[in-house]
Amino acid sequence: MVKGIEPSRILLVEDDPYDIELIQLSFESYNFVNQIDVVTDGAQALDYLFGQAGNPPNHPLPRLVLLDLKLPRISGIQLLESIREHPRTRQLIVVVMTSSAEDRDLEACYNLGVNSYIVKPLNFHQFVDMSRRVGFYWMMLNQPPRL
Amino acid sequence: MLLGAILWRLRVLKQLNQLQNTQAILHVFNAELSREVRNRQQVEQKLRQSEAKLAEAQQVAHIGSWDFDLQTGKITWSREMFVLFDFDPAQTEPSYSELIQRIHPEDRMQWQQLVETAMTTGTSYILKHRVMLSDGRTRYIEGRGKAEANAQGQVVRLFGTGMDITERHRAEIALQNKAEQLRLALDLTQIGMWDWHIQSDHLFWNENTPRLLNLPLDQLEVKIHNWSDCVHPDDRAWVHQGVVHALEMHEGYEAEYRIVWQDGSVRWLLGKGRGIYNDSGQAVRMVGVILDITEQQAVLRERQQAEAALQQLNQELSARTRQLEDTNRELESFSYSVSHDLRAPSRHIHGFVNVLRQHLEQQKLPLSGENLPGETRLYPVLDAKASHYLDVIEVSSDKMGLLIDGLLTLSRVGRCQMETRPVALRDLVDEAIESARLDNASQDRGSQDSGSQDSDGRAIEFCIGDLPTVEGDAVLLRQVLFNLISNAIKFSRNAEAPRIEIGSLPDHIVFVRDNGIGFASEDAEQMFNAFQRLHGREFEGTGIGLAIVQRIIHRHNGKVWAVSQPHQGATFYFQLGQSLGQ
Numbered sequence: 001m002v003k004g005i006e007p008s009r010i011l012l013v014e015d016d017p018y019d020i021e022l023i024q025l026s027f028e029s030y031n032f033v034n035q036i037d038v039v040t041d042g043a044q045a046l047d048y049l050f051g052q053a054g055n056p057p058n059h060p061l062p063r064l065v066l067l068d069l070k071l072p073r074i075s076g077i078q079l080l081e082s083i084r085e086h087p088r089t090r091q092l093i094v095v096v097m098t099s100s101a102e103d104r105d106l107e108a109c110y111n112l113g114v115n116s117y118i119v120k121p122l123n124f125h126q127f128v129d130m131s132r133r134v135g136f137y138w139m140m141l142n143q144p145p146r147l
Numbered sequence: 148m149l150l151g152a153i154l155w156r157l158r159v160l161k162q163l164n165q166l167q168n169t170q171a172i173l174h175v176f177n178a179e180l181s182r183e184v185r186n187r188q189q190v191e192q193k194l195r196q197s198e199a200k201l202a203e204a205q206q207v208a209h210i211g212s213w214d215f216d217l218q219t220g221k222i223t224w225s226r227e228m229f230v231l232f233d234f235d236p237a238q239t240e241p242s243y244s245e246l247i248q249r250i251h252p253e254d255r256m257q258w259q260q261l262v263e264t265a266m267t268t269g270t271s272y273i274l275k276h277r278v279m280l281s282d283g284r285t286r287y288i289e290g291r292g293k294a295e296a297n298a299q300g301q302v303v304r305l306f307g308t309g310m311d312i313t314e315r316h317r318a319e320i321a322l323q324n325k326a327e328q329l330r331l332a333l334d335l336t337q338i339g340m341w342d343w344h345i346q347s348d349h350l351f352w353n354e355n356t357p358r359l360l361n362l363p364l365d366q367l368e369v370k371i372h373n374w375s376d377c378v379h380p381d382d383r384a385w386v387h388q389g390v391v392h393a394l395e396m397h398e399g400y401e402a403e404y405r406i407v408w409q410d411g412s413v414r415w416l417l418g419k420g421r422g423i424y425n426d427s428g429q430a431v432r433m434v435g436v437i438l439d440i441t442e443q444q445a446v447l448r449e450r451q452q453a454e455a456a457l458q459q460l461n462q463e464l465s466a467r468t469r470q471l472e473d474t475n476r477e478l479e480s481f482s483y484s485v486s487h488d489l490r491a492p493s494r495h496i497h498g499f500v501n502v503l504r505q506h507l508e509q510q511k512l513p514l515s516g517e518n519l520p521g522e523t524r525l526y527p528v529l530d531a532k533a534s535h536y537l538d539v540i541e542v543s544s545d546k547m548g549l550l551i552d553g554l555l556t557l558s559r560v561g562r563c564q565m566e567t568r569p570v571a572l573r574d575l576v577d578e579a580i581e582s583a584r585l586d587n588a589s590q591d592r593g594s595q596d597s598g599s600q601d602s603d604g605r606a607i608e609f610c611i612g613d614l615p616t617v618e619g620d621a622v623l624l625r626q627v628l629f630n631l632i633s634n635a636i637k638f639s640r641n642a643e644a645p646r647i648e649i650g651s652l653p654d655h656i657v658f659v660r661d662n663g664i665g666f667a668s669e670d671a672e673q674m675f676n677a678f679q680r681l682h683g684r685e686f687e688g689t690g691i692g693l694a695i696v697q698r699i700i701h702r703h704n705g706k707v708w709a710v711s712q713p714h715q716g717a718t719f720y721f722q723l724g725q726s727l728g729q
Contacts, residue, residue, distance in 0.1 A: 123497060
């Protein structure tokens, strides 16, 4: 089993290909992001984090998980719950990036110990600006947990 | 001489004899006299004793006696007479005129008449009259007089008594008052009274009872069946049971039951009664009242029906309210979902049109056909027209984004849980001004494309007056102030010297006033509706801001209104509800 966190790896959990593309565009030419791994639903995210068929994953944990809430099959909140339940991923940095903030989503996420909750701006410039700020903060400024 | 002497002697002797006789007679007489004196003394003593007893008795009974000898004109009063008429017993009896002064003026004439008639005709009299006492009180006296005539039928003497009946009189008056009150009460209430002598089955009642039962009014003494025959057949058994039970249990009896009149009409009675028992606990009488409650019953039934109807209505109303609440929730939820789902495509359009612009800006194509030999002229793919089209797409998607965010806010402020607590509006105003300034500046930059221009050239003057602390939800109220101040900034942007005034009036009315372009007063109502816009393209906006304001104020049970004239500036007022305000 590969241990620890890779300091320049991001896991993006997002089912919308256009949003994936926009986020990737935002991080393009930002050299603090070495690798963005993308999974498009909650089940894939579980496999990615905890491995498949009893085998642990063969890659280190990401420094940051960007999580959309509206996902097919397993929702973002359920995924967050699993992450926080599992000893290996309990301290993982998870930032929710979602289309809009509903009170009960906010409450559920903060109850589950989300690290940050971001509403995706509609304006492209603001979107790029926000993505980069989030990336910069969590990937550069923030001291990651020692896993 | 001798003879003379003898004769003299004889005469002397005779005289002596006579003297002796006389002496003897005197002796006897004397003895008798002494006996007589002794007897008289005894009689007098007895008389005195009996007089003393009489005086005592008179004092105890408050009865005085008097005697008037018409021949001598002498009046004799017992001691108690003095007391009754408030004269000093140590003095002599008062004169007739003194006596008359003591008698109450209203009784004086009758008293005089009776006494004088008795003197002249010998008739007896009994008279109740009042005596005015020196301390101002009134005493009630029953006077009796009797005349005595001589053989010729001439009245020679009047005698009689006076009796203090003040207490008896008061008791009589009290009794009369009571009886009067009772009669009045029965008359006014039309309460029927009854008294049933159980053993003999005699039922006595007052006039009201047969009137209530529609029976002959002159029959005041009947049998119990005369009453029970009147009771409605359906009520007869249980009313009877009630009477029996009350008598057995020594309880009060009370029942509301129907009676049927001769003409078949049905009336409601309230009956109440109580048993009267002998020493061995056996019920001997039952007394009570009946009262016609037909009208009360009718009112009661009407009220019960009205209450039932009201309850029905209430249930329907709450069901309807629940439905409306459900519908409302569904609508809110729908608008939230739609807005949420619209956000992604809007974001994509805006994002990719920008990416496309960037991409096209780097693309240059060779001009076909017009190139001179040996030279390759390139022209930009993104010419002025294409750039304009991209602008339109971007601005439109921007606008759509604003609309969606407005809708989301409107939906959120309608649904969110309110946290009510005292809120200092002054703090909220400061925060709202700060946010609104930033927001307006960024919007200006956005609309000016690159944001390089300094658009906020004119300084806005803010005048902030006293603002109250109100009960409300701070987050929502901040939104209200933000929207109102944002509008004020927006619509006073073109004023010579933009000035925004925020303050309060009595009763916690808060206002936001600008000196901007204003609006026509007939538009004041409708502009609070969602998507209602009064101004054209020159002022950006979604038409949702005031709808949000109104929604929040309504959630605070308050009201919001606006006053303006075109080009005269506008003033927006709001006041939170009484239950939340103060």
